[in-house]
Structure formats: C-alpha cells, structure tokens
Amino acid sequence: MTKIAKPSTFDIKPQAHLVNIIRTTRDHHPNFVLFLGAGASVTSKVEPTSTMIDRWRSQHYQTYGGGKLFDAHLASQPWYNKTNEYSLLFEQLYDQPSQRREFIEYCLKEASPSWGYIFLVNLLDKKVFNTVFTTNFDDLLNEACYTFSQDVRPIVCAHDSSIRSVRITSKRPKIIKLHGDFLFDNIKNTVNELESLENNMKDKFKQYAAEFGFIVVGYAGNDRSVIEPLNWLLSQERNFPHGIYWCIPKNAEISENVQNLVRFPRFHLIEIEGFDELFAEVHEALDLKLQPEMSDPYNALSRRLNNLIQNTNIPNAPHPIVLRHIQAMGERITRYNTATPSGGGVTAIMPNQGNTFPHGLRIPYVMLSQISRRNSHYDEAVRYLLAELTTQPSLVIIMDAIGVISEHKLFEHLDEVMKRLRESNAELEKNPNLSFDLCLPLIVAKKYREAREVLELGREAAQKNPAAPFEESFYWLNLLQIKVHEGKELTSDERQRLEKMTLTGNELSQMGAHILLQKYKEAESYLKIIVRKRMVNPPSSISNWPIIALLKPHLQHPLEQILNGGSKDGIISRALLEMENGPKPEPPPSK
Structure with a gap:
C-alpha cells in the first residue's frame, strides 16, 4: 500500500515565497521551466483525476464485484496497486488504445482555458517563462495562446521524433507533451506506456534540468517515467540550478513518490491556493498589464x-x-x-x-x-x-x-x-x-x-x-x-x-x-536588370512610380514588354551583358 503523508509532516513554504522568488529574479527570466499536471486543468472543466478514479472504481466493482465488499474487491485484484491506480483502472476498463483515446477526447469536449491559462499566456509573452512540460493530453495552453493573444505562437511537441529539433535557447515559447496529445494515437496512459520516457524526450528533459529550475503545478507524481528521471537528476548536483518548486494544494496529501524527493536540498514544497490563483499572483507581482485580448x-x-x-x-x-x-x-x-x-x-x-x-x-x-x-x-x-x-x-x-x-x-x-x-x-x-x-x-x-x-x-x-x-x-x-x-x-x-x-x-x-x-x-538597362533580378514584386508595380513617367517616353522597348520579362529577342539578357561588358550592337534585322 502506498504511504501518504500529511502536509504538516514536511517543511512546506507558502505560495508567497515562490511568487517573491519569481518577482525578485525578474531580470534573469526565464530561469524556470513549468511542469503542469492534470490539476492545472480542473478549473478549465477537465474532470479531476481523483473523480475519474472514483468513477472507474465504481464501474469496475459493478462489473466484476461478485458480491464482495467494495474495498475488498479492489484489494483482492492481483493487478491492483494504489500508486498506479489511474493507469491500471483505465487499462482494465478500456482495452484498446483507440478506446482510451476516444474516452480522453470525450472528457475534454467541454474544456475551456481558465484564468490561470490566460495569465500564463501573458507570462509567456513577457518571457517570464519560455517552456512548459506537461503530462496532460489537453490542448488548453495552446488554445489559450491563440485565443487570448495575437503574439504568442508556441511550438508544440507531442512526439518523440519532433523534440530533437527543439532548441532550449529558442525565444519562441515551447509546449512539450511528455505523454502525447489526445489528437494523435500516441497518448500514454497505461502502466506499461508510462514506464519510461522515450529517448529523445528524456534527453531534452535532461537538457532543461541542466539549465533551469522547475516549477511543478497540478502534478501528483504518479508516473515512473517522470519520477525516476527526477530522482536521478536531483542526485547530480549540477542539475536544477534554481531548484524544483513542487506546488501542492492546501491540505492535499503528498504521495510517496513526492515524499522521496524531499530529501534533496534543491527540492522545495510550496502550498498554493490553486493553479489560477498562483498565476494570478505571479502576474500581479510582476506588475504586468493584461493582454489587450482580455483587457x-x-x-x-x-x-x-x-x-x-x-x-x-x-x-x-x-x-x-x-x-x-x-x-x-x-x-x-x-x-x-x-x-x-x-x-x-x-x-x-x-x-x-x-x-x-x-x-x-x-x-x-x-x-x-x-x-x-x-x-x-x-x-x-x-x-x-x-x-x-x-x-x-x-x-x-x-x-x-x-x-x-x-x-x-x-x-x-x-x-x-x-x-x-x-x-x-x-x-x-x-x-x-x-x-x-x-x-x-x-x-x-x-x-x-x-x-x-x-x-x-x-x-x-x-x-x-x-x-x-x-x-x-x-x-x-x-x-x-x-x-x-x-x-x-x-x-x-x-x-x-x-x-x-x-x-x-x-x-x-x-x-x-x-x-x-x-x-x-x-x-x-538598369530597369531591365531590376526586373530580371525581381528586386520589385510584382514588377508591374514599377509602372506606377512617378519617376518611370519621366522615363517612359524615351524607352527603346515598350514598358509593358520590359516588365513582363522581355520578348523572344532576349532584351533582358542583353541588358545583363551590357552591364558587365559594355553595350553591344543590336543584331541586324532578320531577312
């Protein structure tokens, strides 16, 4: 059975502590990468993981209970482990990847970006943050960028193959989906699928860990694919130069995976009021003006x-x-x-x-x-x-x-x-x-x-x-x-x-x-060169220049013919030769 600790067991700092760090280091932004889990999307009408688990428990009991008491039924299942409860129940109830994908799509049907995402878009625009890792399948952050900003156009990486080309120094905001996107068939949800990150994702995760601190919001830490790399990276002193700030809601229980990270000196627990409230406070502390799309x-x-x-x-x-x-x-x-x-x-x-x-x-x-x-x-x-x-x-x-x-x-x-x-x-x-x-x-x-x-x-x-x-x-x-x-x-x-x-x-x-x-x-001759090199597009617009009105009566060839690229006798190519070697005599008329 997974051990769950009460918050009072640990040294937990208030939300204001993290907000103050972000505010007082603003001249060095971005120095943190964001890591968002499912809890970040709850106020965006995405069903909380805990609610899904409760419903799946009930569905499994109704289907396979066989007269046992509710708690005894799950405890008697050889595959059941509370640490991986979400993934295990999901796999038991939905056999095929396509079914799991369709279920996720159904859950996201009513989703709409909350105020936290609106503030986050502006923070991305103002370069407070530049990269967001997420285990979520939803497209809420990307949707918020296009809905609530005219300027923020992030790179979205949901495939292992696409992550290699992403440069951590690029100024364009980046959204990196560690478990894929519900729009594609590569989403990871089962225990085996969440066992490890793919190589390119893992390598990019390491690159960011070497340069930035991490702020984790809305993530319980139940995926081995994320927790194991974090354990290893925290054990190396060179990683997370600005630390990891793991945000937990008020009075929330802390999973064993997260408890195991507390031993590292660069790991800090932050109690927050919620995803929306945290980014509202950060936005306010930095004295930012809301983007025009909202203000x-x-x-x-x-x-x-x-x-x-x-x-x-x-x-x-x-x-x-x-x-x-x-x-x-x-x-x-x-x-x-x-x-x-x-x-x-x-x-x-x-x-x-x-x-x-x-x-x-x-x-x-x-x-x-x-x-x-x-x-x-x-x-x-x-x-x-x-x-x-x-x-x-x-x-x-x-x-x-x-x-x-x-x-x-x-x-x-x-x-x-x-x-x-x-x-x-x-x-x-x-x-x-x-x-x-x-x-x-x-x-x-x-x-x-x-x-x-x-x-x-x-x-x-x-x-x-x-x-x-x-x-x-x-x-x-x-x-x-x-x-x-x-x-x-x-x-x-x-x-x-x-x-x-x-x-x-x-x-x-x-x-x-x-x-x-x-x-x-x-x-x-110069006019022909300009047309040949397409220095003005479209070339026909040259005819509207007032200075061309001074030239037009004196042209040897019709202006329209020159602007159309010359005729079959090659007046443009001869003009190029004239520029390089001096004028050449006109060829004699054909007999």
Missing part, C-alpha cells in the same frame, strides 16, 4: 477584423466567394449599429457617431473602408480610415488613406491625413524608409508640397533614431524628382550628387539617378 477585447476583435481585411487585399481579391462573405460581414456590422441598409451596400457609420457601437463594441473601420472602396464609395472609404486614425494612429492606415485620396482626387481630406502623419513621429522613427512609400502617391497626384513635407518628416525621424534603416539616396531621388516634375532645373550641385549616385548606389537608385540626368538608355 480590451472589443478593440482587439476590431483590430483582428481590420487585419484580416487588410491581408485579404480586397481591391484585388482573388475569389468572389471571399468577397461575398466579407461584404456580408460588413453589412451585418453596419446593420448592428443603424439598421439602415443603403442602396450601395454598406451603411455609413460616420465618425460623428463615435467609434463604438451602442454596446461598447469598437467599430472595425478599416474593414468597412475596404468594403466601401470595393463598392466605389471612395469618399466614404477615406472617412472610415480617418475615423480609425482617431482611435489607432497607424502609418499603414495613413498610407492607405493617402493612396485613396491621391488616386480619386479627394484632396479635401488631405490636410487631416497630414495632421495625423505629423502626430505619428514615434512610429515613423522606427522605420523612416516608410516616408518614401508615403510620398509617391502624392507626387503622382502633383501634391508636391505635401510630398516634400513627408520626405522631411522621414529624414527628421532618421536623425532622431540613427539606428533605424534610412536610404539617404532615396530621399534625394524623391526630392529631386519632385523638382523635375515641377519643371525646374537641377543645380550643378544636385547634378553632381546624382552623378555620384550612378556609380555608388544600388540598381534602383542608379536607375533613378540616370533618369533624372536624362541618361535614358542607361536607365533602361
């Missing part, structure tokens, strides 16, 4: 919808089915607010109505803007983007607004967009090169004053953050092409700058410099 869920949902639509690229969406569903979604969102469908499709939810629905849900303006654009309601599309900018300033949205304004000559909105751009200095400082993309549609629209201002804002941002990427040559090319588009003459200093650029820049800046110097043949 501001409606805004997070709105951003997700906006991102979905932006990624779908509605103006050139590849399939009408996608467009139909997006259109329907937009219609429903608009009806939710106004219940007034318009003839064009999407009812206008305008900025003066506020940025939320009556029930506090944030309006996904970017999505509605894209739908309006699809329906050729361009003024409405710009107004949606401006409404979005009042709640979430973004250079991507500003770029989108400038594009629509420039293409459809909606210049009455341009001052407002430029104002928003001036307020976005912090974002521009991270990537000043975005100023070039922002200025191009303005040059095309002949809004040269605004285009110059955008370039200067980008240069100022680069000066404030010298570490940020900034192509000085592109700044000058765009500044000087504005001057040329205005019909002004370049100064000798400006021409000298361009001459230098033809020798030292990359192919893109060399092409631009040759165009502004009116060296069109050389510029055409």
Whole structure:
C-alpha cells in the first residue's frame, strides 16, 4: 500500500515565497521551466483525476464485484496497486488504445482555458517563462495562446521524433507533451506506456534540468517515467540550478513518490491556493498589464477584423466567394449599429457617431473602408480610415488613406491625413524608409508640397533614431524628382550628387539617378536588370512610380514588354551583358 503523508509532516513554504522568488529574479527570466499536471486543468472543466478514479472504481466493482465488499474487491485484484491506480483502472476498463483515446477526447469536449491559462499566456509573452512540460493530453495552453493573444505562437511537441529539433535557447515559447496529445494515437496512459520516457524526450528533459529550475503545478507524481528521471537528476548536483518548486494544494496529501524527493536540498514544497490563483499572483507581482485580448477585447476583435481585411487585399481579391462573405460581414456590422441598409451596400457609420457601437463594441473601420472602396464609395472609404486614425494612429492606415485620396482626387481630406502623419513621429522613427512609400502617391497626384513635407518628416525621424534603416539616396531621388516634375532645373550641385549616385548606389537608385540626368538608355538597362533580378514584386508595380513617367517616353522597348520579362529577342539578357561588358550592337534585322 502506498504511504501518504500529511502536509504538516514536511517543511512546506507558502505560495508567497515562490511568487517573491519569481518577482525578485525578474531580470534573469526565464530561469524556470513549468511542469503542469492534470490539476492545472480542473478549473478549465477537465474532470479531476481523483473523480475519474472514483468513477472507474465504481464501474469496475459493478462489473466484476461478485458480491464482495467494495474495498475488498479492489484489494483482492492481483493487478491492483494504489500508486498506479489511474493507469491500471483505465487499462482494465478500456482495452484498446483507440478506446482510451476516444474516452480522453470525450472528457475534454467541454474544456475551456481558465484564468490561470490566460495569465500564463501573458507570462509567456513577457518571457517570464519560455517552456512548459506537461503530462496532460489537453490542448488548453495552446488554445489559450491563440485565443487570448495575437503574439504568442508556441511550438508544440507531442512526439518523440519532433523534440530533437527543439532548441532550449529558442525565444519562441515551447509546449512539450511528455505523454502525447489526445489528437494523435500516441497518448500514454497505461502502466506499461508510462514506464519510461522515450529517448529523445528524456534527453531534452535532461537538457532543461541542466539549465533551469522547475516549477511543478497540478502534478501528483504518479508516473515512473517522470519520477525516476527526477530522482536521478536531483542526485547530480549540477542539475536544477534554481531548484524544483513542487506546488501542492492546501491540505492535499503528498504521495510517496513526492515524499522521496524531499530529501534533496534543491527540492522545495510550496502550498498554493490553486493553479489560477498562483498565476494570478505571479502576474500581479510582476506588475504586468493584461493582454489587450482580455483587457480590451472589443478593440482587439476590431483590430483582428481590420487585419484580416487588410491581408485579404480586397481591391484585388482573388475569389468572389471571399468577397461575398466579407461584404456580408460588413453589412451585418453596419446593420448592428443603424439598421439602415443603403442602396450601395454598406451603411455609413460616420465618425460623428463615435467609434463604438451602442454596446461598447469598437467599430472595425478599416474593414468597412475596404468594403466601401470595393463598392466605389471612395469618399466614404477615406472617412472610415480617418475615423480609425482617431482611435489607432497607424502609418499603414495613413498610407492607405493617402493612396485613396491621391488616386480619386479627394484632396479635401488631405490636410487631416497630414495632421495625423505629423502626430505619428514615434512610429515613423522606427522605420523612416516608410516616408518614401508615403510620398509617391502624392507626387503622382502633383501634391508636391505635401510630398516634400513627408520626405522631411522621414529624414527628421532618421536623425532622431540613427539606428533605424534610412536610404539617404532615396530621399534625394524623391526630392529631386519632385523638382523635375515641377519643371525646374537641377543645380550643378544636385547634378553632381546624382552623378555620384550612378556609380555608388544600388540598381534602383542608379536607375533613378540616370533618369533624372536624362541618361535614358542607361536607365533602361538598369530597369531591365531590376526586373530580371525581381528586386520589385510584382514588377508591374514599377509602372506606377512617378519617376518611370519621366522615363517612359524615351524607352527603346515598350514598358509593358520590359516588365513582363522581355520578348523572344532576349532584351533582358542583353541588358545583363551590357552591364558587365559594355553595350553591344543590336543584331541586324532578320531577312
């Protein structure tokens, strides 16, 4: 019979002790690996192991009891051992692995991540922890990562073969399932299956033990496959440099396997209120802000919808089915607010109505803007983007607004967009090169004053953050092409700058410099090289560049032909030869 000890027998520290250790060592995180057992999922509507065991005892007694007293029945079974009760009863009642898998799947049907998992996801995001070992079959932690965070995308290893490629130094969070996953047929549940870890799992377990401490939550320690390696690893002084903190619920009994680990000086027992409570306290002690998906869920949902639509690229969406569903979604969102469908499709939810629905849900303006654009309601599309900018300033949205304004000559909105751009200095400082993309549609629209201002804002941002990427040559090319588009003459200093650029820049800046110097043949050769090397994708987008408008009348070959990769006479390959060896004479016309 397994010996069970009462908690008072041992030196058990309170939950606050562990929380304090995590808080005061925060500058060195992650220095602990988490180890989760079935107890971590109880508040997530996963039936506790103890409840399963009680039910299985009753089922076995009803099937095989034969008139004996309940306790005497199990004690009389030659296979019965209380230490392995869960595994033994499971194997007795469900003969085949497929049956055991289906039972586990049934048990997890109603499972949903509890608050402990929500806090844990944020702790993974903030690098407090990086790796979670678990004996659980459920997918609760991975599900929580995808449901309650836009950023945490863990690596999940449930197979011995997949664990070898996992690097413990990788910054991406890792979930390592020691006993497999209920989604696959490799789950381990019986005594024989739990006898030992597979080699690769065991090796990875040892690697982590050599570098980290372990925090064990919700695990009773009844698997030889885990306990035996822990015993051996604890006997080696080099392992668990930050110790093992084994968390037990208040007034819980301690199994013999865990009692045997207490003798090691690096093993500590911690009494906790529960899985949810522990990670709530850790989260609070580190003064972390809850992820937006929980602290501001409606805004997070709105951003997700906006991102979905932006990624779908509605103006050139590849399939009408996608467009139909997006259109329907937009219609429903608009009806939710106004219940007034318009003839064009999407009812206008305008900025003066506020940025939320009556029930506090944030309006996904970017999505509605894209739908309006699809329906050729361009003024409405710009107004949606401006409404979005009042709640979430973004250079991507500003770029989108400038594009629509420039293409459809909606210049009455341009001052407002430029104002928003001036307020976005912090974002521009991270990537000043975005100023070039922002200025191009303005040059095309002949809004040269605004285009110059955008370039200067980008240069100022680069000066404030010298570490940020900034192509000085592109700044000058765009500044000087504005001057040329205005019909002004370049100064000798400006021409000298361009001459230098033809020798030292990359192919893109060399092409631009040759165009502004009116060296069109050389510029055409560089254009062909750019297309050949696919330096711009898709190449057809080059035709929209305002600097190409200066080159197009002087091309020897049609622009469309060049952008399509050249014709059968090999103009691209000849351009490459010209770049390497100088220009070659054109072949004589065929007879």
